[in-house]
Amino acid sequence: MMTILEAIKTRRTIRKFDQTPLSKEQLAKYIDASRLAPSAANLQPLRYVAVQSREMAEKMFELVKWAGYLAPDYDPKEGERPVAYIAVCSDKSNRSNWTSLDLGAAVENMILAALSDGVGACWIGSVNYPEATKLLALSEDIKLECVVALGYPKEEPKEVAISEDIKYYVDETGTLCVPKYSMDDVLLKTV
Ligand SMILES: Cc1cc2nc3c(=O)[nH]c(=O)nc-3n(C[C@H](O)[C@H](O)[C@H](O)COP(=O)(O)O)c2cc1C
Missing domain, CATH: 2.20.180 (putative fmn-dependent nitroreductase like fold)
Structure with a gap:
């Protein structure tokens, strides 16, 4: 079992993934860890969508950008793409000037929770937000903030x-x- 410090020190963004699927329970576990992160004024504005089906993961892949400094050469090829995503959203009625700081803590908690299962992650800010909002059928009161791509690592x-x-x-x-x-x-x- 990795210590927290070992996890923090060894974590790297993963952009090439094994195709072993992640279970609904695994995704729920990472969202649960995210939910428990510190939150300014304890407002807890964040909400989540778990993207687990192959069909939806393939659609999400089309809406995100990888490794800007190396693009498109380092884009995950077929057979290396994320098997799941978690879309991190906020409740518009509960946002504040602190929401982006909440997001930082919440997403890192999520990524470290995934790492505790040996699952790799890529935090993705470069998202086609209008299209991804449509794909996820988010309601008017929910803002898509970023996406986390997930899967067992196929790179080190x-x-x-x-x-x-x-x-x-x-x-x-x-x-x-x-x-x-x-x-x-x-x-x-x-x-
Ligand atoms: C807010 C945020 C947005 C990011 N957006 C992307 C992205 O759109 N695409 C991508 O491939 N990586 C993205 N990354 C990952 C960074 O490129 C990565 O964290 C950085 O290169 C350092 O690598 P490391 O995570 O292995 O320490 C993002 C990271 C953060 C914190």
């Missing part, structure tokens, strides 16, 4: 030190390398 991206810039790249072995700032870069001071 790794964290690397920043040499040139923050753009992720594929190395000579085909591994996706994700440059991260070091502690020295980010810790301004301890006072």
Whole structure:
């Protein structure tokens, strides 16, 4: 069993997936973990749609964009595409200036919960929102905020030190390398 810190440190965005399906219970578990995240003023504005059927997952695939710095070369090919998605939405009547911060905490909880099952995830902000809202038949009072693509990983991206810039790249072995700032870069001071 991975510790929380191990999960945080080893988590990488996954964009190539094994085709083993995820169960309804698994998706419910990740949404449950998301639901329990911190929420400003405890407003809890977030709502979810679990996309589990193959048909809907295929349709959702057409409405999202992958790995902007490498597109379209790093797009998941057939046989590597997500087997499920969770659409993260908000209740418009319950939104506030804090909603985007709530989203950050809630989505990370979801991704870490999936990782506890060995399931990989890609947080996707680049969504065709009007079309995805139609596909999911969301009611007027619900705003689609982002989407999380899910499935067992079929790649092992790794964290690397920043040499040139923050753009992720594929190395000579085909591994996706994700440059991260070091502690020295980010810790301004301890006072
Ligand atoms: C708010 C947000 C939106 C993102 N949108 C996309 C996206 O549309 N498509 C994509 O392939 N990755 C997307 N990502 C994943 C980032 O590219 C990824 O987190 C980043 O490259 C760092 O890699 P890591 O998650 O492995 O640390 C998004 C991440 C965040 C936090």
